[in-house]
Amino acid sequence: MTRDEVQALLPFLANGTLEGAEREEAEQMLDADPDLRAELHALQTVRATLRAEDPGHSPGEIGLARLMREVGKDGTARRPFWQSVHTWQSVAAALLVALLLQALFTGTDPGEDGYELAGADPEAGPAITVAIRPDTTEAAFRDLLLRAGAEIVGGPSALGLYELRPLNDVTIEEARRILETSDIVEDVTGSGD
Template sequence: MSSPPEDIRELLPFWANGTLTEEERAKVAAALAGSAELRADLAGIEALHRQMQAVPLPQGPGELGLARLMRVVDAEPRQSAPPRRQGGGRLAASVAVAAVLSSVLTLTLTRDRSGEGAVYEQASGEDLAATVTVTFRPEATEAAISALLRAKGLVIVDGPSAIGLYRIGLPYDLTAPEAASYLAAAAGVIATVDPVE
């Protein structure tokens, strides 16, 4: 025995509510006549419908409550919007001019004067060969960290992570094991070292 079509099953709550069109009622009635499964589904839906109808609706505040609310609303002082400032166009024009001047200055300063065509240079200088992951001691000062890294040309390339890890970039003339050994020797600044390569 095949299962009744899903579109008929979807109409059953509307049958229980009495909100179907004549055409839909005829279609559902024909399907109900031929399917015990649909009749059982409808019986469950009708029982649920009766239970929901038996639950009393909560009472609102009534007319007296509404009148009281309106008195409170009318008694509150009305606040007006703050006055609009004039001259917003001048500020926007000033910002636009500053942005254009900043762009021109940046292009001028980063242009390669040697004629080789390079437009910019990385702030970290030369490319880095490998990295080492470290954590710094909480008591280490910024000056101590900076001095330690500069001495070997090391650069912080990432960090801190959520657990306090920093990734340190190495120049090409320094291997990861050499850098790890150098950093591990600075026990007053470095807590942990992990060469990554």
């Protein structure tokens, strides 16, 4: 280690973070060099002076209250899937309005062939109702649906329940077995229960 290299490490000797072989080498050179020792002493003094300086009042509790306020209204924050239900509801409402407007302008009855609201089709086969853990992410729920071979046909209800239906090549028993063993599902009930 050269003298310049030791000089570059002096601030880290002064703050006590230099360790291992670097520290040993630096200390050996310091032992033999009174100028380096004087520099280290000066740096230790500068550090102590800086640390003793009062930075004044930090925002503290006021800053925390401001942060919590902003976080509370922050729509872009990372939030659990469950808490984004309002967004889903808004999208669903917008889609419904769009369908109604289309029906109005084309004179088509949404009940005719060509319109199919999955959740409103009582003849599409038995459904499964599930309660999902409140901290579930959208990704986890999506993964479960793919594994179970099921799709959402209704919900979330006011109680947060989802109505699922197995896809064409999956039986309700198969889907239900996978749903019941999932960590993110709190409760499963079938239409026949």
